[in-house]
Amino acid sequence: MIDNLNEIALDELKNSISNMNYRKYRLVTMSCVDNKDGSFDLFYHFDKESKLVTVKTKVTKEDEIPSITDLYFCAFLVENEIKELFGLNIVDIAIDYGGKMYLTADSSEAPMTYGANITIERRDIGYDK
Amino acid sequence: MINSEQVPRSTVPFGPQHPVLPEPIHIKLILEDEKIVEAIPAIGYVHRGLEKLTEKKDMYKSIFILERICGICSFMHALCYCQGLENLMEIDVPERAKYLRVIWGELHRTHSHLLWLGLFADAFGFESLFYECWKIREKILDIMEATSGARVIISTNTIGGTRRDINSDMLEHIKKTTYEIEEALAYIDKVFFDDNTVLVRTKGVGVLSKKDAYLLGAVGPTGRGSGLPQDLRTTNYAAYGDLDFEPIYETDGDCYARCKVRIRELYQSQKLLRQAIDQMPEGEYAVKVTQKPEGEVVSRVEQPRGECMYYIRGNGTDILERVRVRTPTFANIPALVHMLPGHQLCDLPVLVLSIDPCISCTER
Amino acid sequence: MGLFDKAAQKSPWIIHFDCNSCNGCDIEILACLTPLYDVERFGVINVGNPKHADILIVSGAVNQKNQRVLKNIYNEIPEPKAVIAIGACGCTGGIFRECYNVMGGIDTVIPVDVYVPGCSPKPEAIIDGVVKALGKLEEKRKKMKEKGEENPFLPEEFTSELVEIPSLTSETKEPVSVSHNPEEPK
Numbered sequence: 299m300i301d302n303l304n305e306i307a308l309d310e311l312k313n314s315i316s317n318m319n320y321r322k323y324r325l326v327t328m329s330c331v332d333n334k335d336g337s338f339d340l341f342y343h344f345d346k347e348s349k350l351v352t353v354k355t356k357v358t359k360e361d362e363i364p365s366i367t368d369l370y371f372c373a374f375l376v377e378n379e380i381k382e383l384f385g386l387n388i389v390d391i392a393i394d395y396g397g398k399m400y401l402t403a404d405s406s407e408a409p410m411t412y413g414a415n416i417t418i419e420r421r422d423i424g425y426d427k
Numbered sequence: 428m429i430n431s432e433q434v435p436r437s438t439v440p441f442g443p444q445h446p447v448l449p450e451p452i453h454i455k456l457i458l459e460d461e462k463i464v465e466a467i468p469a470i471g472y473v474h475r476g477l478e479k480l481t482e483k484k485d486m487y488k489s490i491f492i493l494e495r496i497c498g499i500c501s502f503m504h505a506l507c508y509c510q511g512l513e514n515l516m517e518i519d520v521p522e523r524a525k526y527l528r529v530i531w532g533e534l535h536r537t538h539s540h541l542l543w544l545g546l547f548a549d550a551f552g553f554e555s556l557f558y559e560c561w562k563i564r565e566k567i568l569d570i571m572e573a574t575s576g577a578r579v580i581i582s583t584n585t586i587g588g589t590r591r592d593i594n595s596d597m598l599e600h601i602k603k604t605t606y607e608i609e610e611a612l613a614y615i616d617k618v619f620f621d622d623n624t625v626l627v628r629t630k631g632v633g634v635l636s637k638k639d640a641y642l643l644g645a646v647g648p649t650g651r652g653s654g655l656p657q658d659l660r661t662t663n664y665a666a667y668g669d670l671d672f673e674p675i676y677e678t679d680g681d682c683y684a685r686c687k688v689r690i691r692e693l694y695q696s697q698k699l700l701r702q703a704i705d706q707m708p709e710g711e712y713a714v715k716v717t718q719k720p721e722g723e724v725v726s727r728v729e730q731p732r733g734e735c736m737y738y739i740r741g742n743g744t745d746i747l748e749r750v751r752v753r754t755p756t757f758a759n760i761p762a763l764v765h766m767l768p769g770h771q772l773c774d775l776p777v778l779v780l781s782i783d784p785c786i787s788c789t790e791r
Numbered sequence: 792m793g794l795f796d797k798a799a800q801k802s803p804w805i806i807h808f809d810c811n812s813c814n815g816c817d818i819e820i821l822a823c824l825t826p827l828y829d830v831e832r833f834g835v836i837n838v839g840n841p842k843h844a845d846i847l848i849v850s851g852a853v854n855q856k857n858q859r860v861l862k863n864i865y866n867e868i869p870e871p872k873a874v875i876a877i878g879a880c881g882c883t884g885g886i887f888r889e890c891y892n893v894m895g896g897i898d899t900v901i902p903v904d905v906y907v908p909g910c911s912p913k914p915e916a917i918i919d920g921v922v923k924a925l926g927k928l929e930e931k932r933k934k935m936k937e938k939g940e941e942n943p944f945l946p947e948e949f950t951s952e953l954v955e956i957p958s959l960t961s962e963t964k965e966p967v968s969v970s971h972n973p974e975e976p977k
Contacts, residue, residue: 300725325644327753329738341738343725343753348662350725372644372761376753393467400474400790401892402855409891410479443860446839449817450809451857472857473811476890483889495886498815498911542818545825561825568822579815579911787813 302351308363311355315366318344323351325370330380334412338384342366359385367392375399383410434459439772443472447550447776450786454779458772466767468760474790478750485745486512486720491582496752497788498579499542502535503730505584508750510664511726511739512586516718524588525666526707530601531574531583532665532728533696533703537608538567539731540689540696543783544619547686550776551628556618563611566604573597588713598704605697616690629682633766633778636680645762647733647755648692649782652685654678659729670702682781689783719743730755732783754788802834803925806844808864811893812851815911816878820848823914830918841867846924848917850877852884852893858900865901871931873924876903877917879910886910 306314323344331339340363342353357363365388367374374392378399381388385408401409437458443451451472457465477496481489493508494501506528513520545560568578574593575581583591593601619625635645640653650657651674658674660667675691677684720741727736733755740749759782766778809817823830824837838844841864853861865874876897879885884895897903904927907920 300723322641324641326734326736327758329751329753331738331740331749331751343736343738345657345734348657348659350727352725370642370644371765372642372758375757375760395469399469400471400856409476443857444808444839444841444864446837449807449821450814451860472854472860473809473851474854474856474892475811475852475887476892477887480887480890492886495813495815495910498813498818501813501815558826561822562827565822565825565827577911578913579819580813785814787809787811 300350300352302349303354304352305354305356308355308357308361311353312364312366314353315342316369318342318351318353319369322346325366325373326350328373328376328380330384330386330410332384332410332412338386340380340386357386359387361387363388365389365391382408384408385411436464441775448779448784449546450784452779452784452786454767454775456767456772456775461772463767463770463772463775466764468764470760470786470790472790473787477791478752481747481750483746486586486741486747487745489747489750490585493750493752494580494582496754496791497785499539499785500535500730500732500735500788501580501582502531502584503728503735504752505582506532506665507726507728507735507737508739509584509586510728511724511737512720512741514726515720515722515724515739515741516586516716518587518714518716518718520588521711521714522666522708523592523710524712526703527589527591527593527712528584528665529667529670529703530593530700530707531581531589533700534567534570534601536731537693537696537700538564538571540693541567543689543731543780544615544686547777547780548619548625550780551625553618553625556615559615563608563615566608570597570601570604573600585713587716588711590713592712598707602701602704605700609694609697612690612693619686619690626683628774628777629686629781632682632774633770633781634679634681635762635766637678639765640680640762643762643765644758645733645782646758647730647783648685648688649733649759649762651676652688653680657734659727659734662727664728666703666706669706670699672699682777685781719745720747732756732785732788733758752791754785754791756782756785756789759784760789802836803845803921803928804836804838804843805846805848805921806838806841806864806868807848807850808861810849810851810857810861810881810897811854811887812878812880816850816881819911819914820850820877820917823917828914828918830921835921842869844868845872845928846921847872847874848877848921849874849897850881852880852887852895853897853900854892854894858894861897861900871928871935873904873927873931874901875905875907875920875924877907877920878912879908882906882908 323346326343326345329341338357340355340357344351377388377391378395382399439456439458441454443453453469455467456463480492490505493504496504541560541564545557548556571581572578575583583589635653637654640650656674656676677687721743723740725738736753738751742748763782807820876882880887881897887893905920905924907916
């Protein structure tokens with residue numbers, strides 16, 4: 299039910315984004331959703347005069363996703379976030395945190411993916427002692 | 428003159444614990460003498476993983492989780508989420524609830540902007556001004572406590588309306604308070620607009636051109652200070668369609684302009700509050716929700732700091748499949764990274780605060 | 792009682808660190824300092840340097856990344872010191888307890904003396920917490936004196952154990968910077 303949704307293949311992505319850049323759209327953000335079947339939906343939300351336009355593409359973990367930071371520098375934070383939390387392979391980001399922007403080395407890998415090993419349990423904290 | 432190539436570079440860490448910032452953000456600064464040449468933000472000190480938590484709780488509990496993304500604009504987060512789900516499930520919200528949302532929303536904007544003005548004054552060392560701003564802000568917090576029972580996180584939104592009503596005595600009191608706030612503001616805005624010491628620290632500092640602001644995706648007062656008249660309240664969510672207002676913007680693009688936008692928005696908020704109270708209809712303030720969300724939706728509202736976007740996907744059950752939150756500070760950090768190089772180290776606190784950073788929003 | 796002791800007993804200087812909170816508690820802590828509540832009349836000052844502070848106020852739950860910073864700040868505060876955990880998430884983890892990046896309350900990392908529950912606690916509650924912490928500080932100071940330490944403020948005479956800080960080796964990956972501006976120097 300998203301208005302103005304264009305679905306495209308991954309190899310058309312860069313073309314489509316540079317088209318949006320040429321038409322002076324502002325990048326709002328990117329969203330990533332795990333479809334629970336190994337594929338991920340990647341949304342690029344654009345805005346012009348308070349109208350939202352969305353470009354959607356489908357990717358897998360193996361795909362090499364080109365970064366759009368050469369067109370929209372402001373995408374570097376969200377690309378790093380998706381790279382880290384979903385474990386997607388986004389290449390050539392302008393400021394690359396090496397997949398460790400939010401988490402540390404001993405945290406779980408790609409915690410936002412479906413079935414990531416997250417346990418909800420009563421933890422041993424000093425409060426109970 | 429020393430050739431700039433001969434100046435040795437040094438690295439200075441700014442944060443995560445810093446007296447000027449109430450929140451932890453770390454910025455790695457590369458300096459040449461006292462001049463910043465490169466700034467790399469390192470975030471993650473407040474990352475909790477709330478988006479994942481919403482996939483484990485049902486959609487009503489998620490309201491309380493999402494409100495705690497940020498304590499300052501908690502009402503707006505709940506508003507954005509509830510409006511998204513209402514659009515998805517095609518629920519007609521009662522008119523009175525829409526006006527109540529405007530009232531609480533504008534109260535939140537007023538308290539957030541006053542809070543920011545205080546912190547901004549503190550950033551350039553004007554402590555008595557900080558106290559003045561926060562003194563005015565307490566009036567708003569008293570109203571919040573009277574109408575909802577809590578000072579900061581008021582939790583009055585729910586899917587299909589609001590959880591509480593405001594009675595007519597209280598509405599009269601709010602109206603009276605808006606005049607008091609305008610009076611108090613008239614006293615302090617002279618300092619922000621005309622005082623020499625303030626002007627020296629803010630005018631011409633951190634200039635962000637209109638083109639840069641647009642390309643870097645700056646939103647809210649940061650973008651509006653650079654001449655971008657983008658205000659999502661003009662998309663007429665809640666009851667904003669019935670109210671009379673124009674987006675406020677300035678064209679200079681420096682810290683002074685961003686400050687001016689926020690002070691003018693404070694006056695605008697008081698006018699909106701009075702309009703909303705005068706036009707508010709009687710009636711129900713919530714409807715019963717029986718539908719389940721299915722499909723995806725994007726919802727956007729204008730927070731005090733700028734545009735907030737929620738992407739929601741439901742699968743026909745109470746538990747949502749995905750809630751993705753894009754908060755205004757997340758969009759403004761690239762603008763900050765762009766602004767910093769070329770400024771003196773002493774201007775850094777003013778610059779960082781001029782985008783009104785909310786780190787717990789950014790990292791969720 | 793010397794003048795120095797008397798002064799230190801009544802005017803605690805606080806340092807505030809936001810661990811993982813939603814800002815709600817932080818703005819309430821700041822609100823304590825502003826004219827309506829005005830704790831400065833009691834001599835309570837919010838300082839930026841841990842070496843000047845007596846009381847550490849922490850809001851929010853602890854996560855993997857900021858626990859190192861928190862331990863560092865705790866170790867830098869001179870003896871005697873007290874720690875106050877503010878808010879439901881500071882006490883137990885609260886609403887964030889089930890999140891993947893949250894380890895739990897403040898006491899998973901450093902010893903806590905006073906808990907102030909609430910989401911978010913009112914400024915009155917926070918001030919009450921500071922007053923309770925003052926009593927604890929006094930107890931600690933007395934204990935140090937009983938042990939025969941002439942001046943409890945000397946840094947060599949640390950009595951409580953230092954909290955161990957995890958090593959810096961694999962944990963802190965520096966961000967790799969690739970310049971976005973082509974004509975920028977190396």
